[in-house]
Amino acid sequence: MDEPHTHAEEKQAPQSTQTRKRQLDSDDDKPQPKRARLTRKNLAAFNKMGKKKTSDDDSGSTKTKTTSTTSSGFAEQVYKNGVRQPPYAKPPPNLEDIRERLARSRATASPPELEYKRYINKVEGAPNEATMVVEVSRRLPKEYDDEGYSQVFNQAFTNFPENVGFNNGLSAPQPDFVEGLRMPEYGPFPIGEHVGGAVLYKDDPNSLTLPHLAGEWKGPGKNIKEARMQAAYDGAALIYARNQALNVMGKPYLAGYAKVITFTTDGTNLNLFAHHAAPTEEGTLEYHQHPIKSINLIDSHEGYKEGRKHLRNAQDLAKEESYALRDELNDYWRAKRTQPVPLPTIEDDYEVVEHQPVHQATPPTLSKHRSGKTHSHPSHHSHHSHSTPHSSKAPSSTHSSTHSSGGKRKASSSQSSHGSSGHISKHRSYWKKDAMSGRYYHKHSDGTVSWLDDDKDDGRD
Incomplete structure (x- = not known):
C-alpha cells in the first residue's frame, strides 16, 4: 500500500523534485516503478532511512518512510498535534542537570586520534545513507551486555495506539534507532494490558517496551531539519507511553521534567534533545523538544571525543530511567496484589x-x-x-x-x-x-x- 501513495505524491511534484528525491533516496534507483519495487525488496534495513513511512505493514524492516516534511504535510500536522520545536519549545526544569550529566567524564578511555581519523575517512567516504549509518552506529553508540536491553533500527511502532493526540492523522513513529528494555523484563507486571503505547511492536514477545532514547540519521546531503522533526515526533511517542505508565500508578506525570532523549546525526554533526510534556492554558497537552547540545564530530579530535562521550552518557541516562520505571511498576504491581481487599463500610456505629x-x-x-x-x-x-x-x-x-x-x-x-x-x-x-x-x-x-x-x-x- 506504500507505493501507490508514494507515486501519487511524485506525480503532484515538479519533475525536478521527483529527480532530486530519487537521487537522494538511492544511488541506483531508476524512474520505473517496477525497478523501484525490486530495489526495496533487496536492500538492507538501513537503505531507506531518509524518508518517513505511511504504510501499515507490520514488518517495518524495509518499508519506505513517506511522511516527509516536503511531500505529505507531516511537519504541519505534527505542529497542529501539539509537538513543539525550537524556538517554540520550552526548556524542562531539569535541563541543566541533563547537560551536566551528559558532559561528565567517562570511566573508560577516550578514543585515540587514529580512531578519529578512521571515522572521518569512513563517514566522508560514505556514498549513501545506509553506509553512513553502519559506520556511525559501530563507532559512536555504546553496546550493552544486558540480555534484556537491546537496540532496534528502522522499525515502525506497529503496536502504538492511533489518534491519541500528538499522532492524530499520522502513521506510527519509526525511529532509525531506538534502545530499551524488552517486554519480558517487566514481569510480573502485565504491561501490555495496562499501559497504552508501552509495548512498541505487535505480536512480538521480545518487543522493546517503554524506551527512553531514540535517534534519527540522515545521509549525505539530506535535510537534517527533517531528522529533527522526526525526532520530535519519536520523542513525543516515548513521553506519551511513559506518562501512561505513571498514570497507572497514580503518579503525577505533568511535572515537566525531561526523562526522554533523542538525537539526530548526519555523521558530521550530532544534535541531542530533551523531551517533556507540559499543559497549555487551554488545558491541552504539548510535547516539547528542547536542544541539549550540538557537536561537530569531524572538525577535531576533541569534537569527536566530545560527541562520543555525550551520546554514550545519554544512553546510560536513558537506561537508568528505563530500569527505574520498570522497578516502580513491578513494586506497584506486587503491592497491589498483596494488600488486603477493602470491603464496603461496616455499618456498626x-x-x-x-x-x-x-x-x-x-x-x-x-x-x-x-x-x-x-x-x-x-x-x-x-x-x-x-x-x-x-x-x-x-x-x-x-x-x-x-x-x-x-x-x-x-x-x-x-x-x-x-x-x-x-x-x-x-x-x-x-x-x-x-x-x-x-x-x-x-x-x-x-x-x-x-x-x-x-x-x-x-x-x-
Whole structure:
C-alpha cells in the first residue's frame, strides 16, 4: 500500500523534485516503478532511512518512510498535534542537570586520534545513507551486555495506539534507532494490558517496551531539519507511553521534567534533545523538544571525543530511567496484589478513642460465648495499654468494658462527654474485613496495617 501513495505524491511534484528525491533516496534507483519495487525488496534495513513511512505493514524492516516534511504535510500536522520545536519549545526544569550529566567524564578511555581519523575517512567516504549509518552506529553508540536491553533500527511502532493526540492523522513513529528494555523484563507486571503505547511492536514477545532514547540519521546531503522533526515526533511517542505508565500508578506525570532523549546525526554533526510534556492554558497537552547540545564530530579530535562521550552518557541516562520505571511498576504491581481487599463500610456505629491512658486495678479480659455477648473477667495485671486501637463491641451501653487505651467503645452520651478529652472522632469504617482471611484490619496513613486480634473481637461476625 506504500507505493501507490508514494507515486501519487511524485506525480503532484515538479519533475525536478521527483529527480532530486530519487537521487537522494538511492544511488541506483531508476524512474520505473517496477525497478523501484525490486530495489526495496533487496536492500538492507538501513537503505531507506531518509524518508518517513505511511504504510501499515507490520514488518517495518524495509518499508519506505513517506511522511516527509516536503511531500505529505507531516511537519504541519505534527505542529497542529501539539509537538513543539525550537524556538517554540520550552526548556524542562531539569535541563541543566541533563547537560551536566551528559558532559561528565567517562570511566573508560577516550578514543585515540587514529580512531578519529578512521571515522572521518569512513563517514566522508560514505556514498549513501545506509553506509553512513553502519559506520556511525559501530563507532559512536555504546553496546550493552544486558540480555534484556537491546537496540532496534528502522522499525515502525506497529503496536502504538492511533489518534491519541500528538499522532492524530499520522502513521506510527519509526525511529532509525531506538534502545530499551524488552517486554519480558517487566514481569510480573502485565504491561501490555495496562499501559497504552508501552509495548512498541505487535505480536512480538521480545518487543522493546517503554524506551527512553531514540535517534534519527540522515545521509549525505539530506535535510537534517527533517531528522529533527522526526525526532520530535519519536520523542513525543516515548513521553506519551511513559506518562501512561505513571498514570497507572497514580503518579503525577505533568511535572515537566525531561526523562526522554533523542538525537539526530548526519555523521558530521550530532544534535541531542530533551523531551517533556507540559499543559497549555487551554488545558491541552504539548510535547516539547528542547536542544541539549550540538557537536561537530569531524572538525577535531576533541569534537569527536566530545560527541562520543555525550551520546554514550545519554544512553546510560536513558537506561537508568528505563530500569527505574520498570522497578516502580513491578513494586506497584506486587503491592497491589498483596494488600488486603477493602470491603464496603461496616455499618456498626462506633467512636474511636485514640491513645487514652487507662488505669484500672483489675482491667477485664474479654471472652466470647455462644450468645454472642461479651463478659469481663478479672486479670492479674494492674496496668494494660495498647498503642493501636482494637474493637470492643459490648451488648449494651450499660454493660461495656474498656479494653485498652485505643479501644473502640459503643457510642453513648456519657462516653461522648468523657471521650472529648481523649480525642474521640467519628469513624464508621475504621475496621474493614479482609475477604481472604476473614479478619478485620485498619490501614494507617503511614501505610502500616493493624489487625484486629480475633481473641479481642467480642462477637463481631
